[in-house]
Structures are given as C-alpha cells and as structure tokens.
Amino acid sequence: MNMQDFCRNHPDRPATAHCQKYGYGYCDECLETDPHCSEPEIYCKFRPQCVINFQAKENRRAARQAGA
Structure with missing residues (x-):
C-alpha cells in the first residue's frame, strides 16, 4: 500500500481523490469540506483535470452565490 491509498489528513480513511503530482490521497470529507491544492502557485500539468x-x-463558486 502507498500513500495514495489513504487520506493525507486522516490516515485511517481510504482516499477517494488523488493528487497526481504529489501522490497525496484525500477522503470524501476532506474533498467536500476543504479541498485545496498543496502548491497552487507552482505549475502543475495535471491541474486542468484535477478533481x-x-x-x-x-x-468557491457556491460560497459566492450564497453570499450574493
């Protein structure tokens, strides 16, 4: 098993999304509550198709619409 198999923030949970650049895994909770790129300022060839x-x-779009 590798680090992609489990959540980066919750090592006891299985990962449902993966960072293709760094190999980090994220569970459903992390993906829904606080998804963020580990290095948003650095170029990433995977970003256009990144979950x-x-x-x-x-x-961010939903937050803007809720605030408007």
Whole structure:
C-alpha cells in the first residue's frame, strides 16, 4: 500500500481523490469540506483535470452565490 491509498489528513480513511503530482490521497470529507491544492502557485500539468482543484473551484463558486 502507498500513500495514495489513504487520506493525507486522516490516515485511517481510504482516499477517494488523488493528487497526481504529489501522490497525496484525500477522503470524501476532506474533498467536500476543504479541498485545496498543496502548491497552487507552482505549475502543475495535471491541474486542468484535477478533481481536487475542480472541487475547490466549485466550493468557491457556491460560497459566492450564497453570499450574493
């Protein structure tokens, strides 16, 4: 087993999303409550298809709409 198999923040939980650049795994809770890129300032060739980045953008969009 490798670090992609389990959540980076909750090592006892299975990962459902993975950072392709660094190999980190994230569980459902982390993906829904606080998804974020580990290194958003650094170029990542995987970012256009990144589930973590997509979920973070969706959460920001929902927060803007809720505040408007």
